[in-house]
Amino acid sequence: MSDKDSHSESITRYEGPGIEERHGIVPTWLAIVYAAMFVWMIWYTIVFWTDKG
């Protein structure tokens, strides 16, 4: 397991409530959604900034 993998799999425990959480990752498919949304945001903002009638 690489350092990166072991870091993402590392678990933090909150003793009070007994909650555990992985450091975790952003899945690739979700990163693609983020990128697509940012591209769309820039396009839409430029094209629809003013009403072209």
Added chain:
Amino acid sequence: MSTTANAMLDHGPAAPRTYATATGELFDRELILRYMAAASFWLVFAPTVGAIVALKFNFYDFLGHISWLTWGRLRPVHVMGVVFGGFSTAVIGLTYYIVPRLCGVPMYKERWGHHIFWMWNIGLAVGFISLALGYNSGIEAGEFPLWVSIPVEIVLCMLTIQVLGTVKNRTEQRLYVTLWYLTAAYIWTALNYAFGHFILPYSMPGVNNAAMHGLYIHYVVGLWITPAGLGVAYYFLPLAAKRPLYSHKLSLVGFWALAFFYPFVGTHHYIYSPIPYWTQTIAIVASMMLIIPVWTVVANFYGTFVGAWKQFQDSFPAKFIIIGALYYFVGCFQGSTEALREMQRLTHFTDFVIGHSHLTVFGTFVIWATAGMYWVTPRLAGRELYSKNFAQWHYWLTVVGFSIMAFDLTIQGLMQGTMLQAGADFVDSMSAMKPYWFVRSLAGITMDIGAALGFWNLYKTIKHGTLIPVPPGAPANYLPEPKWS
């Protein structure tokens, strides 16, 4: 078993008020159980008013001869009742449980809790009576008159101070994502409530008022209901799944994306209005960009449950969290896309919008708060659920009734929008909606029956549930685990 734990279990929630500090416990069981009981009441009351309001669409004269039971008086009671009565009371009660446990210290200014409880609930009761009597400030979702808004604002400020003080005093260094959401929700709402109730009604006329009202109402939804609901759900999610949270990284992406994009969405209800075009465009863009936090949260929730689906079968909190996440995904995607100009043209002034607001406020956040109530109530009362059958009925009547309602309102809105775009007369389009309204009413009544069974069951759990045995030598702050099946 410790004497104090025995006393608590024998006498149920009627423990002395100093219980938390007297036993070294981090929270006040009596206070939280009171909140759970009050939230149970409001969560039956407000949806029942909603069912009456819905029936009036089909039966115009139903209770129409009594001024305080007319549609215009009861509708704000329903909306304010669900948002501030049911949801918020549950969240405040759960805050008194969650925040001390995550911070490792008792709530800051703990003694304020009981004063806040009475000020909040009496304020709500006076508020609903005032609304029914026709005293309404005229700001949607901010309709309480001034004599109610002032104590509510004081409560919000006191709660914000309590949460911030507890976080400051914490012994647990790392802040779990629930604390991010809850802290932000209280700060944002203490500010937004003052804006909506003390500034907006008195300072801005005309279209500026409409634009600012768009901000206010969406801050209620996006900067109170959403972060408070997510905070609660994130707390109970890994506990209910009995697995680690899937990704801390995703939880922070979701939080900051919500904090960044949500403040700009307010104007999306005023597309094609005299509000500047670029302002509308920013609102549309921000609404669509909310896909990022929503999909992030849903990925985190379902990622956590992968390999833990047995909990979905066995545990009531897990059932409510998972079904809430499904409604969250559907309702928020609907909300994002309905902001687009073409979708607004189709759906504005139709019940599509009502379907969306029910999917998010009730389907998601009230259901997540319900999950928290199911988790906390039996543990703090030290008792098994009074009736597991009633809990099953609560869940399934909610799921069936609510799914039918949401689907019905969505289809109805699209139908009416299509009719209007085709040039149909508005009154004719309304007449064509009668069968859908009737189905909506039946679905709502189904949900209400489920809620009445479920929340009465929680109340009976506090009073008469079977005591859960405490292992010998258990500390005074021992929290017993109820059996769900």
